[in-house]
Each structure stands twice: as C-alpha cells, then as structure tokens.
Amino acid sequence: MKFRRKSTEPDVADEALLEEQADPVEGPYDVDDLPEDGVERLDLGSLLIEPEAGRELRLQVDESTGEVQSVILAGADGAVELRAFAAPRNGDLWSTVRPQIAADMAQHGGVASEREGRFGTELVCRLSVRREDGSTAQQPSRIIGINGPRWMLRATLLGRPAMDVEDSAAWEDTITKVAVRRGSGAMPVGDVLPVVLPDNARRVDPPTA
8 A cells, every 4th residue: 555645845725725714914904905894984084994883983173273183982981092193114103102102191190001912012001180070080091002004003092991901802803993094295203194074073072080
C-alpha cells in the first residue's frame, strides 16, 4: 500500500478557504474602506454613523460659532462622544496627545490612568463636576484613541460603560461601526475634522454624572 505524503505548503484552494474563514476587519473604518454591508449610515461630513436601536444621536454645538464640537450617541446607561482629528500619514497621534489629555485632566483636579483595552492603550479618568444645584459629583470617563490613515478618532465613554469596563462590549461595538472621512485638503495635525450639522439635529450639552 502506498501513502501519499501530504504537502506542508497550502495550495490555492486552501488559501481561498482560509480567506473565507478569516474574521472580518473590525472598524472604525476609513470611509474608503467601508465594507459593502448595505447599511445606510448618517453622513455628518467627517463622521459616518450607523443607526442603532437604543442609541440617540445628539450634536454638541458651540452656540457662539454654530460649529459642531462633537457627536454624541446616548443610551439608557451612558453615552459615547466622538471626535475625529487630522493626523500625520502613518503617524501615532494618540500616543502624542494621550499624556496631554492626562495632564489637562490633572490641571482641572481630575485623575487619569492608562489601561490596555480592546483598541490599545486608553485613559480611565475621573473628574469632579458641579451639578446645577451646586453640589459636586465625580464624572468617570474612558477615553479611547484610534489611529487611522491621516486621522485619529477619539471616543469618550461616559456613564456606566466608563465605570463597568467588563460589561461595556456593546458600547465598544458602537465605536467599531463608525467611519471617518478625512478629506483630501491639507489640515494642521490635531485640528478637529469638521462635522456637518443636519437640519433636524438636536443641540444639547454633553451628559454629566
């Protein structure tokens, strides 16, 4: 009886099968790399947002200038604030701005510590805020930075997803569905990418504890 020796080199069919079985690429996405998933995303200029049940879209607007400062997706247990920034090509803007954010937090009486999370190194922060009745409260947040091609997405988790890290997967999934449009124009590194304000947008302040 003759036995055929199995080759250790994968053939073309094997490679095709491996590609089919490979996990899909996880977002957040560059707008040019969006998967053909049939999802109709809300186009806000630099940010494209996938509608989700239980998430309300809000825009924080500077009343003096009318410019959108950030996009907020709010739910019953918390929120995520999204901002996109111009970044250098093949650079790591998040590593540069992370210590600056921590220093700014300390300057305002808060604390920030680093932890390794799903998207890499993130900041876990706690800041004292004053309520409308004059009392103070601790506002927790988790700040996540994700480097893309010539952009950086900063996602700040507020409320329960900031406090209960182990049970925040659904909110982290929301971040993976975001797409960023950098645009081809020249911009200084660190500038906020502009967000277009839809006519039916709701103008609100960011959520507090």
